[in-house]
Amino acid sequence: MLRPPLKRNINMDSNKHFICGVYDDEDVLLSAVEKVRDKGVRIQEVYSPFPVHGLDEALGYRRTRLPIAAFMFGITGTILALFTQTWMLGYDWPMDIGGKNYASLPPFIPVTFEFTVLLSAFGMVGTFFIVSNMKPYGWPRTFDLRSTDDKHIMAIDLADNKLSKDELGRILKDSGATEVNDKNF
Amino acid sequence: MQVTSSIRETLVTGGKTVRDVSEDISKQVEGKPSNLWWMAFGISVVLLLYGAYCFWILLWNGVGVWGLNKTVGWAWDITNFVWWVGIGHAGTLISAILLLFRQRWRMSINRAAEAMTIFAVICAASFPLAHMGRLWIGPVWSLPLPNAFGSLWVNFNSPLLWDVFAISTYFSVSLVFWYMGLVPDFAVIRDRAVRMGNNTRALIYNALSFGWSGGAKTWMRYESVALILAGLSTPLVLSVHTIVSMDFATSVIPGWHTTIFPPYFVAGAIFSGFAMVLTLLLVTRKVFHLEDYITIYHVELMNIIIIVTGSIVGIAYITEFFIAWYGQVPAEQYAFINRATGPYWWAYWSMMTCNVISPQLFWFKKIRTNLVATFIISIIVNIGMWFERFVIIVTSLHRDYVPSSWSMFHPTMYDIGQYLFTFGLFFSAFLLFAKFFPVINMAEVKSIVKATSEKKH
Numbered sequence: 285m286l287r288p289p290l291k292r293n294i295n296m297d298s299n300k301h302f303i304c305g306v307y308d309d310e311d312v313l314l315s316a317v318e319k320v321r322d323k324g325v326r327i328q329e330v331y332s333p334f335p336v337h338g339l340d341e342a343l344g345y346r347r348t349r350l351p352i353a354a355f356m357f358g359i360t361g362t363i364l365a366l367f368t369q370t371w372m373l374g375y376d377w378p379m380d381i382g383g384k385n386y387a388s389l390p391p392f393i394p395v396t397f398e399f400t401v402l403l404s405a406f407g408m409v410g411t412f413f414i415v416s417n418m419k420p421y422g423w424p425r426t427f428d429l430r431s432t433d434d435k436h437i438m439a440i441d442l443a444d445n446k447l448s449k450d451e452l453g454r455i456l457k458d459s460g461a462t463e464v465n466d467k468n469f
Numbered sequence: 470m471q472v473t474s475s476i477r478e479t480l481v482t483g484g485k486t487v488r489d490v491s492e493d494i495s496k497q498v499e500g501k502p503s504n505l506w507w508m509a510f511g512i513s514v515v516l517l518l519y520g521a522y523c524f525w526i527l528l529w530n531g532v533g534v535w536g537l538n539k540t541v542g543w544a545w546d547i548t549n550f551v552w553w554v555g556i557g558h559a560g561t562l563i564s565a566i567l568l569l570f571r572q573r574w575r576m577s578i579n580r581a582a583e584a585m586t587i588f589a590v591i592c593a594a595s596f597p598l599a600h601m602g603r604l605w606i607g608p609v610w611s612l613p614l615p616n617a618f619g620s621l622w623v624n625f626n627s628p629l630l631w632d633v634f635a636i637s638t639y640f641s642v643s644l645v646f647w648y649m650g651l652v653p654d655f656a657v658i659r660d661r662a663v664r665m666g667n668n669t670r671a672l673i674y675n676a677l678s679f680g681w682s683g684g685a686k687t688w689m690r691y692e693s694v695a696l697i698l699a700g701l702s703t704p705l706v707l708s709v710h711t712i713v714s715m716d717f718a719t720s721v722i723p724g725w726h727t728t729i730f731p732p733y734f735v736a737g738a739i740f741s742g743f744a745m746v747l748t749l750l751l752v753t754r755k756v757f758h759l760e761d762y763i764t765i766y767h768v769e770l771m772n773i774i775i776i777v778t779g780s781i782v783g784i785a786y787i788t789e790f791f792i793a794w795y796g797q798v799p800a801e802q803y804a805f806i807n808r809a810t811g812p813y814w815w816a817y818w819s820m821m822t823c824n825v826i827s828p829q830l831f832w833f834k835k836i837r838t839n840l841v842a843t844f845i846i847s848i849i850v851n852i853g854m855w856f857e858r859f860v861i862i863v864t865s866l867h868r869d870y871v872p873s874s875w876s877m878f879h880p881t882m883y884d885i886g887q888y889l890f891t892f893g894l895f896f897s898a899f900l901l902f903a904k905f906f907p908v909i910n911m912a913e914v915k916s917i918v919k920a921t922s923e924k925k926h
Binding site: 329333391392394405421 | 486487488491613620621622624625626630631634635638641645646649652653656659661664676679682683684685687688689692693697698701705712911912913
């Protein structure tokens with residue numbers, strides 16, 4: 285098996301040791317996560333080819349705050365758009381268009397709405413890429429190349445856990461892992 | 470755990486496993502394109518080049534090369550613009566509205582439909598851009614940027630300006646939504662490339678996937694982003710065609726000045742968009758052998774949406790006529806009588822036949838599950854929807870209040886050329902997409918494979 289061509293993101297000095305359980309089925313994986321965590325084992329992360337519903341709760345992750353980010357960006361867009369339109373047409377250069385009010389709310393709604401959506405979408409997606417540390421350069425830490433194909437990989441950092449490698453391997457096997465592999469970075 | 474109602478049909482046939490999904494879809498990206506693909510791409514590029522020549526002549530000489538005259542100041546350009554924007558709507562409906570309604574059948578068709586949206590909006594935008602004349606300053610003047618005239622700001626009261634904001638927001642948000650869907654699938658191709666030892670491909674698709682790792686935390690955030698983008702896109706897509714219809718409805722031209730325009734336009738947009746999705750997907754399905762992913766059941770469901778939206782459009786046509794009679798405004802009444810019996814009667818009756826009668830055939834299960842019939846009707850619907858816009862725009866304008874200025878519109882080769890240009894652009898972009906990007910959302914389809922393919926009939 286070939287190594288990923290880029291290793292920029294991998295810190296070679298840290299010399300980290302992982303043990304990975306490979307699961308074929310998402311329902312087995314879900315129960316395995318609970319079994320493994322019940323034994324007091326700390327899981328580094330689970331890598332899946334598709335979103336597995338309930339996995340985040342099983343792993344005890346806090347709900348993401350991205351919706352709040354989206355709302356904040358959106359409200360910024362609303363205020364910015366309303367202010368800009370009112371200032372431009374109501375104050376900076378008022379224009380008499382068919383004797384209508386210089387600045388009135390209803391005709392400003394469409395642009396305000398569009399700008400709200402625009403800022404909210406772009407702000408949220410940008411925040412997603414930043415908090416997930418995703419960028420077009422640099423290679424992710426790949427535990428198993430099959431994790432984007434059809435396998436679910438549960439990665440456990442040996443330094444995080446008191447149990448030995450063999451004991452952890454046995455727990456993974458018992459929980460339904462079809463393979464248990466070592467992975468060192 | 471996935472739970473699927475027992476009355477639902479299987480969404481992925483052929484007993485596919487998760488692994489087969491990666492294999493079947495990635496194969497298209499990894500292999501060499503077929504002769505059929507090259508042929509289609511060749512034809513599209515020829516259309517594009519001929520269209521580009523016509524576009525160049527237009528830019529060099531000005532809008533005068535089109536067949537417009539003093540009475541009919543808007544014709545093919547705006548007809549084509551509205552037609553293309555409408556086509557785009559199905560993509561967002563499938564990916565956003567059906568996501569909010571938790572319709573799983575969207576999953577194998579949303580990627581191609583969203584790609585169609587993006588290319589259709591680009592094609593649409595080329596018409597107002599060309600109509601502005603000087604392409605290099607028109608788009609700049611339509612934005613509220615400080616300028617040397619005061620600053621003299623743009624008119625935020627104008628629906629045409631709302632359209633600038635609506636179309637550009639719609640395009641960029643759809644692009645982001647589509648790209649977000651592609652990110653995990655690019656990673657599939659990257660990891661397969663690493664396994665095959667193809668470093669160049671691995672590097673390119675890693676960059677495209679933003680270094681996707683597929684961790685549970687990332688998936689959790691990703692799902693949240695997808696849901697909110699769907700929530701934002703749903704009112705957005707409705708607002709876009711609403712605003713497009715306001716370009717007409719806020720004017721005082723008989724035949725345009727009606728309050729039913731926004732819902733009528735949105736229904737028409739979804740109607741024509743689904744027809745185009747069907748036209749494209751039936752070909753894609755055949756060429757890329759995706760019969761197990763885009764099943765007859767998918768086609769049937771899309772045809773049901775065509776019946777619903779087609780019937781809404783039919784009711785809107787009848788309502789317009791009724792209100793014209795009931796409203797007792799002579800100019801309004803004349804505009805509608807003239808549509809049906811005047812010199813453009815053939816356009817009106819083409820529209821009625823294609824849009825109102827042809828989709829009703831889908832009431833028969835035999836017809837809506839027949840691929841050849843669906844393909845033919847989908848093209849007829851697209852022709853009908855083009856005529857709808859032509860009828861609304863040209864027949865309302867060509868006989869204005871002063872009979873001495875009545876006239877007809879005759880398209881020149883440059884009108885036709887720019888329409889062909891957008892076809893060339895649309896199909897070459899779609900073919901490139903189908904070659905280099907996974908045409909089916911692998912991650913989403915994988916998540917339903919277990920629930921749907923294990924079910925026995």
